[in-house]
Amino acid sequence: MVEASLSSAHDAPDAPREADFPHDSLVAHFGSDKPLKLDAGVELSPFQIAYKTYGTLNADRSNAVLVCHALTGDQHVANLHPVTKKSGWWETLVGPGKPIDTERYFVICPNVMGACMGTTGPSSTNPATGQPWGLDFPVITIRDMVRAQAMLLDHLGIEQLFSVAGGSMGGMQVLQWAASYPHRVFSALPIACATRHSAQNIAFHEVGRQAIMADPEWRGGRYHLEGTNPRRGLAVARMGAHITYLSDAALHRKFGRKFQDRDNPTFSFDADFEVESYLRHQGISFVERFDANSYLYLTRAMDYFDLAADAGGILANAFKATPTRFCVISFTSDWLFPTSESRAIVHALNASSARVSFAEIVTDKGHDAFLLDEPELFAIVRGFLDGAGKARGLAATSLAAKS
Amino acid sequence: MSNLNLANIARTPTGARIDLVMVAEMVERGVKVLDVGCGDGELLRLLSESRDVDGRGIELSREGVNECVAKGLAVIQGDADTDLADYPDDAFDYVILSQTLQATRHPRIVLEHMLRIGRHAIVSFPNFGHWSVRMQLLFAGHMPRTDILPYSWYDTPNIHHCTIKDFRQLCTEVGVRLEKAVALNAWGSPLRLNAPWWFWNLFGEQAVFLLSRKG
Numbered sequence: 046m047v048e049a050s051l052s053s054a055h056d057a058p059d060a061p062r063e064a065d066f067p068h069d070s071l072v073a074h075f076g077s078d079k080p081l082k083l084d085a086g087v088e089l090s091p092f093q094i095a096y097k098t099y100g101t102l103n104a105d106r107s108n109a110v111l112v113c114h115a116l117t118g119d120q121h122v123a124n125l126h127p128v129t130k131k132s133g134w135w136e137t138l139v140g141p142g143k144p145i146d147t148e149r150y151f152v153i154c155p156n157v158m159g160a161c162m163g164t165t166g167p168s169s170t171n172p173a174t175g176q177p178w179g180l181d182f183p184v185i186t187i188r189d190m191v192r193a194q195a196m197l198l199d200h201l202g203i204e205q206l207f208s209v210a211g212g213s214m215g216g217m218q219v220l221q222w223a224a225s226y227p228h229r230v231f232s233a234l235p236i237a238c239a240t241r242h243s244a245q246n247i248a249f250h251e252v253g254r255q256a257i258m259a260d261p262e263w264r265g266g267r268y269h270l271e272g273t274n275p276r277r278g279l280a281v282a283r284m285g286a287h288i289t290y291l292s293d294a295a296l297h298r299k300f301g302r303k304f305q306d307r308d309n310p311t312f313s314f315d316a317d318f319e320v321e322s323y324l325r326h327q328g329i330s331f332v333e334r335f336d337a338n339s340y341l342y343l344t345r346a347m348d349y350f351d352l353a354a355d356a357g358g359i360l361a362n363a364f365k366a367t368p369t370r371f372c373v374i375s376f377t378s379d380w381l382f383p384t385s386e387s388r389a390i391v392h393a394l395n396a397s398s399a400r401v402s403f404a405e406i407v408t409d410k411g412h413d414a415f416l417l418d419e420p421e422l423f424a425i426v427r428g429f430l431d432g433a434g435k436a437r438g439l440a441a442t443s444l445a446a447k448s
Numbered sequence: 449m450s451n452l453n454l455a456n457i458a459r460t461p462t463g464a465r466i467d468l469v470m471v472a473e474m475v476e477r478g479v480k481v482l483d484v485g486c487g488d489g490e491l492l493r494l495l496s497e498s499r500d501v502d503g504r505g506i507e508l509s510r511e512g513v514n515e516c517v518a519k520g521l522a523v524i525q526g527d528a529d530t531d532l533a534d535y536p537d538d539a540f541d542y543v544i545l546s547q548t549l550q551a552t553r554h555p556r557i558v559l560e561h562m563l564r565i566g567r568h569a570i571v572s573f574p575n576f577g578h579w580s581v582r583m584q585l586l587f588a589g590h591m592p593r594t595d596i597l598p599y600s601w602y603d604t605p606n607i608h609h610c611t612i613k614d615f616r617q618l619c620t621e622v623g624v625r626l627e628k629a630v631a632l633n634a635w636g637s638p639l640r641l642n643a644p645w646w647f648w649n650l651f652g653e654q655a656v657f658l659l660s661r662k663g
Contacts, residue, residue: 392534395535395539398536400504400522402516402517402521402523403513403517403524403526404514404517405510406514424514425514427518428518428520431520432519432520432521433520435520
């Protein structure tokens with residue numbers, strides 16, 4: 046049984062948590078007849094996917110674009126976020142007249158499996174116990190996320206996506222989509238990502254996880270039941286991770302060694318420096334909208350990602366005879382997912398004779414550049430999608446589609 | 449930086465570069481083409497529009513690549529000298545090196561890779577045997593500079609100039625079959641087909657060669 050409903054916390058006074066009843070989102074429910082088969086070897090059932098859509102699906106269902114979010118993103122890609130009240134995380138790229146033009150494409154953005162904004166994850170209610178799953182929730186992989194998204198598309202009656210786009214962990218899902226369902230992906234835009242998590246990537250994630258688990262309020266993952274919240278641990282995890290999203294140059298340009306609201310050091314461990322104050326703010330605001338256990342599960346999913354290993358150790362085999370056209374994009378100052386990782390994707394795609402474009406964009410903004418105002422990124426995404434649209438037979442402009 | 453000064457290169461009345469039109473005319477319709485050193489994508493676009501080819505490109509300059517991708521062309525940032533080795537055998541019908549041979553570090557290896565990756569190779573280059581080039585060295589005594597090769601010896605991207613005669617010699621050494629050749633004069637008109645090679649080498653400003661594997 047599959048049902049979709051527009052759900053909101055106000056409809057469910059007994060369980061006001063975003064994890065079960067997301068604000069301002071569509072929710073697809075998958076019943077016991079549609080279990081999600083996980084790489085961990087278990088089946089998850091029932092489960093739900095919270096998602097947003099923008100624009101209109103055309104008559105032959107050929108203009109759907111799936112946007113995949115990153116580690117701490119969610120389905121609110123191009124609307125005011127219901128919790129933070131901030132604009133959507135990719136409003137620079139997605140919207141009317143934007144490169145991913147919602148007047149032209151039907152954009153779908155689902156919250157990933159294991160997250161905390163309405164798709165089933167460790168903070169969702171376990172139907173067997175009536176309590177939040179906590180660490181009883183099975184470990185999720187990127188492939189599981191994509192498998193669930195494919196079930197969502199089946200539910201929406203969309204056989205082939207015109208494009209799948211995403212950065213960072215979203216880019217990993219894009220690559221997994223192309224590898225798992227090559228005929229369902231007409232074009233793919235993996236941005237600032239890699240086909241595997243490096244030892245350094247895993248190491249940073251482990252530091253974040255240890256920070257959460259070292260917080261006494263984490264309570265072995267049972268904090269929802271015990272009425273605590275490992276805020277400090279999650280904030281520290283976010284602070285550490287946030288440094289990896291920026292470049293040395295960007296941090297220095299933004300903060301340098303400037304003091305925060307003072308002229309001299311206090312000779313204490315107060316946040317003397319602006320950069321400290323900024324990171325603390327990043328940490329504190331993050332815990333308002335994110336679940337600590339979800340952070341554990343999603344970082345784990347990224348760590349386990351290794352497309353080549355899934356293809357017998359040869360990356361090119363993951364994309365063998367792929368019909369998908371790719372546009373791989375990296376940023377010069379991204380040291381978390383450096384250009385060399387994108388080049389590895391391109392080499393594998395070339396070896397598979399895939400139709401691939403690859404652009405490296407010069408910026409000092411680091412990994413986060415994919416979320417920021419980068420005109421060259423916009424021009425490339427627009428050009429790539431326009432070219433793919435012509436090949437797919439989509440109308441050139443939204444005006445043409447209307448007339 | 450472009451290898452040639454494209455502002456001074458001969459064009460058709462409709463604005464298309466004559467050397468690129470010559471290249472395009474050597475390509476069969478509907479085939480798969482790799483353009484090595486594709487610049488801003490003018491040839492790829494011409495090929496896709498006039499010959500209905502499935503075109504891909506490699507370009508060294510980041511600006512060129514990003515411009516191509518923004519035009520919807522399938523282009524990757526890469527170096528002819530190092531990245532052709534990553535392509536599998538027989539991946540393309542034609543591999544094109546347009547006005548780029550003289551800017552590679554290892555022209556011979558590049559040519560060998562081209563005919564490994566593709567059944568055919570098309571190479572176009574400015575002919576350094578042209579009389580105006582010879583005259584500059586002979587009478588003025590300085591490294592030649594022309595309308596399309598305006599760079600000084602110390603800042604030129606073109607590090608391996610050759611003449612039509614030199615290139616034919618390389619083809620013999622590499623063991624490739626010369627299928628077709630065209631030489632263009634300074635105004636972009638093809639020289640007479642039955643003219644002897646020495647005439648082409650003296651009066652051809654640019655040359656376009658269609659090559660294939662022997663045997």
